[in-house]
Amino acid sequence: MEITFLGSVGEVGKSAILIKAGGARILLDYGIKPNDEPGFPAHVAPKDLDAVIITHAHLDHSGAVPLLYMDEGPKLYATSMSLETCEILLEDFLRLSGYYIPYEYLEVEYMLERAKRVYYREPIRVKDVEIELLDAGHIPGSAQVVINADKRVLFTGDMNPIKTRLLSGADTGQTDVDAVITESTYAKEMHEDRQELEKRFVEECNRVVKDGGIVLVPAFSVGRSQEILCVLTAQNFKHSLSTDGMAVKLLDLYLNNREFIADYNLLEKASRRVNIVSGKRERKRVLEQPGVIVCPAGMLKGGPAAYYAQHIAEDEVSAIFLVSYQIPGTPGASLISEKKLIVNGKERPVKAMVKHFLFSSHAGQKELHSFLRSFNPGTKVFTVHGDADSCEVLAKWAKENCSLDAIAPSLGMSYEL
Numbered sequence: 453m454e455i456t457f458l459g460s461v462g463e464v465g466k467s468a469i470l471i472k473a474g475g476a477r478i479l480l481d482y483g484i485k486p487n488d489e490p491g492f493p494a495h496v497a498p499k500d501l502d503a504v505i506i507t508h509a510h511l512d513h514s515g516a517v518p519l520l521y522m523d524e525g526p527k528l529y530a531t532s533m534s535l536e537t538c539e540i541l542l543e544d545f546l547r548l549s550g551y552y553i554p555y556e557y558l559e560v561e562y563m564l565e566r567a568k569r570v571y572y573r574e575p576i577r578v579k580d581v582e583i584e585l586l587d588a589g590h591i592p593g594s595a596q597v598v599i600n601a602d603k604r605v606l607f608t609g610d611m612n613p614i615k616t617r618l619l620s621g622a623d624t625g626q627t628d629v630d631a632v633i634t635e636s637t638y639a640k641e642m643h644e645d646r647q648e649l650e651k652r653f654v655e656e657c658n659r660v661v662k663d664g665g666i667v668l669v670p671a672f673s674v675g676r677s678q679e680i681l682c683v684l685t686a687q688n689f690k691h692s693l694s695t696d697g698m699a700v701k702l703l704d705l706y707l708n709n710r711e712f713i714a715d716y717n718l719l720e721k722a723s724r725r726v727n728i729v730s731g732k733r734e735r736k737r738v739l740e741q742p743g744v745i746v747c748p749a750g751m752l753k754g755g756p757a758a759y760y761a762q763h764i765a766e767d768e769v770s771a772i773f774l775v776s777y778q779i780p781g782t783p784g785a786s787l788i789s790e791k792k793l794i795v796n797g798k799e800r801p802v803k804a805m806v807k808h809f810l811f812s813s814h815a816g817q818k819e820l821h822s823f824l825r826s827f828n829p830g831t832k833v834f835t836v837h838g839d840a841d842s843c844e845v846l847a848k849w850a851k852e853n854c855s856l857d858a859i860a861p862s863l864g865m866s867y868e869l
Contacts, residue, residue: 474580507609533593636838692743
């Protein structure tokens with residue numbers, strides 16, 4: 453078996469791993485790095501591929517896949533939820549990108565026509581390779597991939613073993629493998645206990661609203677917005693609660709796919725009590741009363757959250773609570789570090805309260821360590837999907853503490869098992 457790393461090496465973005473085994477060439481993910489000018493992974497010829505597997509719909513894992521479908525293209529495998537979410541995100545990416553994207557919606561359609569919807573733990577056969585998807589606990593429909601040929605390899609994709617209000621947590625039972633390719637996003641950072649984080653977040657929301665303020669929660673449309681609605685509902689938040697933008701479309705998608713949701717009754721309850729906002733008139737009305745508004749974009753790069761932020765920035769009794777990682781250089785990161793809001797290219801001071809609650813959908817340092825301890829000594833480990841230091845730190849820890857044969861791979865390099 454040969455593993456070649458075409459992206460996501462020493463960085464978060466451009467996930468792409470090529471596996472050659474059992475007479476087959478299988479591509480795991482083909483993502484972009486979503487900047488103002490998106491970055492793409494190393495080239496791979498579609499005619500040389502037997503299969504493509506998408507672990508989940510986030511653009512850093514799926515955003516380059518349509519490039520493989522300019523013509524017929526290889527067979528594509530993913531969960532039904534990932535495919536439906538991919539269609540929404542790729543269409544939005546094409547519509548909003550101010551930079552030239554080297555494919556159009558027609559290629560997205562070709563891609564979806566070549567797709568086979570796969571259930572978790574359903575065996576897939578590609579030549580002499582058996583493939584299985586396991587729940588990754590990252591977003592609804594996300595998967596880990598087990599490749600079984602002359603050697604057995606587990607690719608985590610993005611995973612989170614911690615149960616949340618929306619998801620059950622990753623299936624981490626497959627430890628009898630020859631190699632693990634693991635994400636390293638939070639290899640250097642411990643996550644706060646989820647229950648304590650929820651409690652602190654809801655207490656702060658209640659305090660601001662009782663004082664007559666509005667809490668804006670900029671949140672990713674995929675998974676995070678719906679999780680925050682579930683958290684507030686589960687914690688018996690009694691005040692006005694609204695959501696807006698693409699978060700509404702994803703909420704409807706999840707309500708129609710209950711098998712991917714851990715507590716469907718809670719999500720349904722949250723959907724019944726939340727006010728769905730559509731149009732400028734309703735947005736203005738929502739800003740007239742105390743309450744919580746949950747909507748994208750999670751880093752304040754556009755979307756309805758940017759509109760609401762402008763209107764509450766100077767209100768000292770209101771608040772902006774960020775609930776996701778903020779990439780340096782984004783408006784959300786500037787808001788946290790400098791308490792400034794970038795509006796139409798101009799900086800504005802923010803008088804509203806600003807706080808950061810990290811509701812991560814990735815394994816933290818503690819979870820990554822526990823996960824790696826479950827593998828047999830000598831197992832090969834490749835650390836990807838983290839900054840260069842995080843990948844190196846996790847590989848070193850795995851070597852020294854678990855006797856694993858761990859390395860942070862190099863871009864474009866091939867490794868034989």
